[in-house]
Amino acid sequence: xxxxxxxxxxxxxxxxxxxxxxxxxxxxxxxxxxxxxxxxxxxxxxxxxxxxxxxxxxxxxxxxxxxxxxxxxxxxxxxxxxxxxxxxxxxxxxxxxxxxxxxxxxxxxxxxxxxxxxxxxxxxxxxxxxxxxxxxxxxxxxxxxxxxxxxxxxxxxxxxxxxxxxxxxxxxxxxxxxxxxxxxxxxxxxxxxxxxxxxxxxxxxxxxxxxxxxxxxxxxxxxxxxxxxxxxxxxxxxxxxxxxxxxxxxxxxxxxxxxxxxxxxxxxxxxxxxxxxxxxxxxxxxxxxxxxxxxxxxxxxxxxxxxxxxxxxxxxxxxxxxxxxxxxxxxxxxxxxxxxxxxxxxxxxxxxxxxxxxxxxxxxxxxxxxxxxxxxxxxxxxxxxxxxxxxxxxxxxxxxxxxxxxxxxxxxxxxxxxxxxxxxxxxxxxxxxxxxxxxxxxxxxxxxxxxxxxxxxxxxxxxxxxxxxxxxxxxxxxxxxxxxxxxxxxxxxxxxxxxxxxxxxxxxxxxxxxxxxxxxxxxxxxxxxxxxxxxxxxxxxxxxxxxxxxxxxxxxxxxxxxxxxxxxxxxxxxxxxxxxxxxxxxxxxxxxxxxxxxxxxxxxxxxxxxxxxxxxxxxxxxxxxxxxxxxxxxxxxxxxxxxxxxxxxxxxxxxxxxxxx
Amino acid sequence: xxxxxxxxxxxxxxxxxxxxxxxxxxxxxxxxxxxxxxxxxxxxxxxxxxxxxxxxxxxxxxxxxxxxxxxxxxxxxxxxxxxxxxxxxxxxxxxxxxxxxxxxxxxxxxxxxxxxxxxxxxxxxxxxxxxxxxxxxxxxxxxxxxxxxxxxxxxxxxxxxxxxxxxxxxxxxxxxxxxxxxxxxxxxxxxxxxxxxxxxxxxxxxxxxxxxxxxxxxxxxxxxxxxxxxxxxxxxxxxxxxxxxxxxxxxxx
Ligand SMILES: Nc1ncnc2c1ncn2[C@@H]1O[C@H](COP(=O)(O)OP(=O)(O)OP(=O)(O)O)[C@@H](O)[C@H]1O
Ligand SMILES: [Mg+2]
Numbered sequence: 042x043x044x045x046x047x048x049x050x051x052x053x054x055x056x057x058x059x060x061x062x063x064x065x066x067x068x069x070x071x072x073x074x075x076x077x078x079x080x081x082x083x084x085x086x087x088x089x090x091x092x093x094x095x096x097x098x099x100x101x102x103x104x105x106x107x108x109x110x111x112x113x114x115x116x117x118x119x120x121x122x123x124x125x126x127x128x129x130x131x132x133x134x135x136x137x138x139x140x141x142x143x144x145x146x147x148x149x150x151x152x153x154x155x156x157x158x159x160x161x162x163x164x165x166x167x168x169x170x171x172x173x174x175x176x177x178x179x180x181x182x183x184x185x186x187x188x189x190x191x192x193x194x195x196x197x198x199x200x201x202x203x204x205x206x207x208x209x210x211x212x213x214x215x216x217x218x219x220x221x222x223x224x225x226x227x228x229x230x231x232x233x234x235x236x237x238x239x240x241x242x243x244x245x246x247x248x249x250x251x252x253x254x255x256x257x258x259x260x261x262x263x264x265x266x267x268x269x270x271x272x273x274x275x276x277x278x279x280x281x282x283x284x285x286x287x288x289x290x291x292x293x294x295x296x297x298x299x300x301x302x303x304x305x306x307x308x309x310x311x312x313x314x315x316x317x318x319x320x321x322x323x324x325x326x327x328x329x330x331x332x333x334x335x336x337x338x339x340x341x342x343x344x345x346x347x348x349x350x351x352x353x354x355x356x357x358x359x360x361x362x363x364x365x366x367x368x369x370x371x372x373x374x375x376x377x378x379x380x381x382x383x384x385x386x387x388x389x390x391x392x393x394x395x396x397x398x399x400x401x402x403x404x405x406x407x408x409x410x411x412x413x414x415x416x417x418x419x420x421x422x423x424x425x426x427x428x429x430x431x432x433x434x435x436x437x438x439x440x441x442x443x444x445x446x447x448x449x450x451x452x453x454x455x456x457x458x459x460x461x462x463x464x465x466x467x468x469x470x471x472x473x474x475x476x477x478x479x480x481x482x483x484x485x486x487x488x489x490x491x492x493x494x495x496x497x498x499x500x501x502x503x504x505x506x507x508x509x510x511x512x513x514x515x516x517x518x519x520x521x522x523x524x525x526x527x528x529x530x531x532x533x534x535x536x537x538x539x540x541x542x543x544x545x546x547x548x549x550x551x552x553x554x555x556x557x558x559x560x561x562x563x564x565x566x567x568x569x570x571x572x573x574x575x576x577x578x579x580x581x582x583x584x585x586x587x588x589x590x591x592x593x594x595x596x597x598x599x600x601x602x603x604x605x606x607x608x609x610x611x612x613x614x615x616x617x618x619x620x621x622x623x624x625x626x627x628x629x630x631x632x633x634x635x636x637x638x639x640x641x642x643x644x645x646x647x648x649x650x651x652x653x654x655x656x657x658x659x660x661x662x663x664x665x666x667x668x669x670x671x672x673x674x675x676x677x678x679x680x681x682x683x684x685x686x687x688x689x690x691x692x693x694x695x696x697x698x699x700x701x702x
Numbered sequence: 703x704x705x706x707x708x709x710x711x712x713x714x715x716x717x718x719x720x721x722x723x724x725x726x727x728x729x730x731x732x733x734x735x736x737x738x739x740x741x742x743x744x745x746x747x748x749x750x751x752x753x754x755x756x757x758x759x760x761x762x763x764x765x766x767x768x769x770x771x772x773x774x775x776x777x778x779x780x781x782x783x784x785x786x787x788x789x790x791x792x793x794x795x796x797x798x799x800x801x802x803x804x805x806x807x808x809x810x811x812x813x814x815x816x817x818x819x820x821x822x823x824x825x826x827x828x829x830x831x832x833x834x835x836x837x838x839x840x841x842x843x844x845x846x847x848x849x850x851x852x853x854x855x856x857x858x859x860x861x862x863x864x865x866x867x868x869x870x871x872x873x874x875x876x877x878x879x880x881x882x883x884x885x886x887x888x889x890x891x892x893x894x895x896x897x898x899x900x901x902x903x904x905x906x907x908x909x910x911x912x913x914x915x916x917x918x919x920x921x922x923x924x925x926x927x928x929x930x931x932x933x934x935x936x937x938x939x940x941x942x943x944x945x946x947x948x949x950x951x952x953x954x955x
Contacts, residue, residue: 315823325801326801627778629782
């Protein structure tokens, strides 16, 4: 065991000496462990189990934990790769002094085992604290109050240990293979090989550079047209989406690999050998590293762009919950003839202030055939005889103050995609009402999706008509009147009290379906707030998970950019030394480096933002009703995160430059 | 006119218990237009002396003045500017930037000042013509020979018209033919352009190009030789003799 002793001593000594280059690696490990552990713990947290229920949400958490595993694997393996790159000289040195390859591999393995297990211990402790914060955030999103305890879950711990032990094994194997394969010479000169130079540019590369720019542009153009034509077959849609993806991802790689170097080379040529110190530190270094960096920059850009798009989509649905609820239940409370009047009395009794709107909703038998768009009209198999809901303009004038209707004119509300799938209609045509006086034509001025009134009929929609015509229909025996009462609270702060009263007085009633005397619909007194909370309940988990994973991803990719910059700074120390000796000040050198940083972080940032902007723009309508605020907020978070990483790396550069002399 | 003056230069490396006095109260004066060689055994402090004179390193105590500027009184910012404008450097291991072409490397010292582009072009042409490297201007350092690298390094040191050029074993990595070529060039520049040069070297042949040679031993100036009217051969012999005395048993390896 003499050998083992010396080996351990050697490891400890080299670890102590290299502590500075370890801290990043250890940070990456601890970050990954605590992220994974705290997320897995959520599945077992009593507060989650009780408040959100198991079943569906725990399945979602499980699925998400696999995604997280993917992120963590990617991150840890990458961090290890950079870490090994940094130490290639040291490893080469060990071999140079006569250690065998297997001994060096064992050395690194022992070192990794020590690092990983310390990281797991620290990471679990950190994760224990952060998981509590995550639970609190989750409950806050779904607007539930619950006491959150610090819970320690053995299952989560076991899972974390297993996962990271497997990853550790992979890392050790990878390292061993790497040490085995690489020749001593290559190990010592790894850094020099990395910055392979851009040789003379040929026309083909120039062409590829253009192809990159054009395919991104075309991909963007396609993405704006993807929802233009809804009645394409799913295959066409899928094909379109795949082409957009291929065009933008491929284009991004080409841009990084060819276009950037192309443009920079052009700029450089134009200086005719007279480059300022800023150019030297930005232009030429970026150019020379582009070949090696293109792949990783593309990966980072594409991953962060998709993450950003998904984040925005979920945030849009969350942010839209209010307005969607407002559309679905257009008044704070809605009740029907003969129902829910206890609620009114209770409100009065409790002193809750409200404004009351009485609305007559008429069920009128109608034929929509004349309204159909041309191609749909040819399809004879669908029945066009149905009951529509009619309301007078006066009743909803407060919601649509600019609408004016003559007798014989109508305006359609609540024509949504669901009804569109069955009956496709368009404006500037007429609908036929079947009244006692025979068939009457109403000219439809506009068809909208606005849901200003509750809609109780499966494929029906609401027709707004002029007041005088409405009075005629009201007295027609073929129509049925359903009185609806909408109540708007006058004071926001009475909402909680009103909700309590509402919960205590829930009633439901059978509503006749117009045009069908035998069937009824069960409808209850509805509360907008209830609708919103139900929506948050069903969305909350998705929002939390994608938010969590999204942030994890952004932090991981940002850190990788940061790590890369740190090793780049280390590699360029020699350059800074020369420049400092020649009399360039730290500030002059830093101004060049800042330009480089602007590119290294700014370029992926801008391309990532553009990608996600077009992705979001093309599909956001499927997720909600609000675009601008969620988009700006998620993009803002992304920009702030990347700025933090770029500031951190600039700080590291400054230290390297200052120490260079 | 004295261009460089050093008084009681002391340099100590290491902390408290483990210190090493590398330069021990060295006094030195260099006149404008001199070509001064510094010789001495390995570890005697030649590089250290050159570094503190060139303001790349700080003295522990003592005073250094170049062109009547007291280096110890200057702040980092001002010192950098001073170094850039008044001093030139040729290093043993070339210290060229690999990512820049020969021309871009040479232009570096001019890149910060307000030198107009046309003037810069003229200066670069002049110096590269003189050093015979004007046909490799668009090559990268990895594509040229060691001698060409060293001449590039020299061109970069000289292009900004410095008052003093410091060279640390500029011929260390060159074969004798390239070394002689570079040294004749330096000698020519020293004579024609009246540039003051201080050069550290191990090589007696190289030292024989100088107008004066200082011998360093254990951090002190042990002796100095003037070329005067002697020719190079005689001076070389004199240097060899002094070196023999200096190291006793066959001088430094
Ligand atoms: N940064 C430093 N820290 C500590 N000691 C140093 C440092 N630089 C040089 N020394 C020590 O100072 C002494 C002189 O070093 P210096 O490099 O000046 O020698 P030199 O005369 O140039 O030798 P050579 O001919 O081998 O280049 C040596 O003993 C060396 O170990
Ligand atoms: Mg030396």
